[in-house]
Amino acid sequence: MKRYVWIAFVLAFSFSGCFLEKSPEERGADVVASVSKCARLYTVQYNVRKVLTHQDFSEVELKLFWEKISIPIPGERKIILPMDATVKAYIDFADFSSKDVSVVGDKITITLPSPKIEMTSSKIDYENEKQFLSWNRFKFSEPERESLLKKGREKVLDDMKGTDILERSQVGAYNALLPLVMAAGFDRENITIRFSDDVSGKPVKALMWNGNDL
16 A cells, blocks of 8 residues: 555655746747747748849851951840749858857847748740740740840849848748747747847847737
8 A cells, every 4th residue: 555655656746846846947948849840930921023134135256367256147036924922031040059058047039040032933924925036037936035044043032132022031930939938938018139240240220029920
């Protein structure tokens, strides 16, 4: 009988440890462990349609007195090529660790890497493609279209830097991580999520709850 009482006592003591309140530091460690499981956090998606245009003229190269000269040939060609692309902003957690989490009392501050953008897909809308050719010019080849598409991708990504996609990505990351941090035992008003820097390298304003949803 005493044996069963002792076993019951051990089990009761073991389970009671599960309900002991964790310290803020332990809860901060739980946040680090949970966030580190996510390799990337995609927060914003833009569907972009861009119309690519290109016009060129033909010319012939001749050699005159050991020098090369180019002589334009009458006739031109032009292409209008619509392109659909998907651009996403994400937070890369590859290097996220305990050094990015600071716990002081009941307050926690999380420093995230700045958002990055990438084009996840792109395609040419061949149905709405248009070409204008002079009688002596040939249609644009597939490699020429692909070359134009490559330049279009680069232009779209460059243009996206002038939009609010990075700012929206920061807010999206805040809203995505907030429930996780609260689940670890931190009150909403004690949670601050900031970012290391923006695209210009300057510190950005930390995001924290002010009574309104971000």
